[in-house]
Amino acid sequence: LKAETVAALAAARTPGEWDAVRVGTLGRAGKLTSLLRQLGTFPPEERKARGQALNVLRDELSKLVEERGREIEEEGLQARLVAERVDVTQPAELRAEGKLHPVSRAIEEITAIFGAMGFGVADGPDIESQWHNFSALNTPDHHPARTEQDTFYLPPEKEGALPRVLRTQTSGVQIRTMLEREPPLRIIAPGRTYRADHDATHSPMFHQCEGLVIEKGITLAHLKGCLIEFLRVYFNDPALPVRFRASYFPFTEPSMEVDIGWSKASGEVGKGDDWLEVLGAGMVQPRVLANCGLDPAEWQGFAFGMGIERLAMLKNGIPDLRAFYESDLRWLQHYGTSP
């Protein structure tokens, strides 16, 4: 019986086969069990020796059955590990990877730089009232920026009201922020802007980023320090030449345009001896403060605005503005950044 069991166990390959051998030998109707049952049919003198021998055999068989059971379990585990193995030498499946658009990237960078200087992000609607886009910003009714050659007009919100506009600048967010929040304020407002202009260097939709600081005792020196710092960090050039030129905006006084040094020939920023305008800025006009309920004797501030596409083009050597809006995948793969 022992030899027979050893052979049957060796032949068993699965837990089911193994269990059949176990039950067939040690189970209630198993071969060993019936041998033990037959003990009573033997004469008493034989019974004792035979019983002892059968007990030894039972212990041996139990041990063999148990060992084989463990082996089969182990073999099954190994087989599963082999079957489920990942082949790390297989070449990876190629996937198309999206890239961040240069405008999104520039907005992220600008937000991070001003964020480090304590500026939060504010926003306003693309469809704006004439009051927010022009009047509250001290822009007179006859100002050329208001003409239909420059501004897209939309029907008024209510009958009898003035037509609305697609905002021509992000400066309306200055007004909204001053009206909605208590000073001191330090915000930037990136977003879409619209002008009725379309040629190689102008798009009817483009992006600006506004900036506004309202605090007590703010001067032109703060404005200059802040913008020089921003431009030098953005263009990664601690020696970038920056020039402030007197200019005019209805909502700032004094007003200025900010130029950076660049090479007209190569388009490189910080090289050569040409100047390129990148920002409009100035001290917030006292009338604008008053329009927003702030006392100009108590609160001062500065504001600035920049074209995001222009900054992105200069930084990344992008030659053509129109390509920004064409969704050409080759252009996006080339000028976009991996997230």
Ligand code: PHE
């Ligand atoms: N809104 C101005 C423009 O579109 C830029 C600007 C913003 C100038 C804030 C001064 C202060 O050109």
